[in-house]
Amino acid sequence: MTKHLICRLVSMSCVVALVLLTGCKPKIEGKPVNLEPNDPRPILSVQVADADEAALLVQKFGLEVVRMEGFTVFFFENANQLPSLVDLGYDLKRQNAYDVFRRVVRIDRSVPEAELVANGVKIINREKQYLIVDATIGQLRALVRSDSQIVAISGHEPRPRQVRIVVESMEDVAKIGAMEVDIYSAKPECKGSIDSHQNDRKAKIVIYGGAFDYLIDQLKDAGYIVEILPEPAPITEEGDNHEKVD
Secondary structure (H helix, E strand, O other): HHHHHHEEEHHHHHHHHHHHHHOOOOOOOOOOOOOOOOOOOOOEEEOOOOOOHHHHHHHHHHHOOEEEOOEEEEEEEEEEHHHHHOOOOOOEEEEEEEHOOOOOEEOOOOOOOHHHHHOOEEEEEEOOOOOEEEEEEEHHHHHHHHOOOEEEEEOOOOOOOOEEEEEHHHHHHHHHHHHEEEEEEEEEEHHOOHHHHHHOOOOOOOEEEOOOHHHHHHHOOOOOOOEEEEOOOOOOOOOHHHHHHH
């Protein structure tokens, strides 16, 4: 028995040594990801004031939009549209397709999260063995070159976390909605949740919603207290299940 145990310990030590020497790391499961542009056509970008102006350009000039990020519209180049846009004073810029097309993928944890975020990668979900991220194909190709593992997500991924946020006012609700948090309901907190010695305190507003991890990070950075509810979170508009998670 003792001899057998010693052999097992030696074998385990050899495996650990091999991992350290070869740089082997646990492999995450998933299919390969296409890291080439979705379309070979050239891409241009233009700055707009808001989504309404972007919609107007699409309607008036027939822009074929790839995506919109902030106040920047990325669209496929069409020589017939360029003169009219330039005449209206729009500053058109050519873009690298590898910096425009994005993928949502699984990536191993070999790169620190802070480094990923600093390079513009969005952390969608934090899982035990890997991260689910939203990044440009250019960013993902660079990570692959640095030996990161990148594979396709599964059918049920990604998924927002179910969250509970207590705020002071409807103005806060509007701010949180503008941050692209999916708000299911926003109602004054129940009187029963206010202690008797706090009767003079103004009732706060309880938000139930869904948010990906990068949005939860932004909410916390903005000073909001975010409670992540258990999965699955039984959230309904009627509020019958709200008291169960308080």
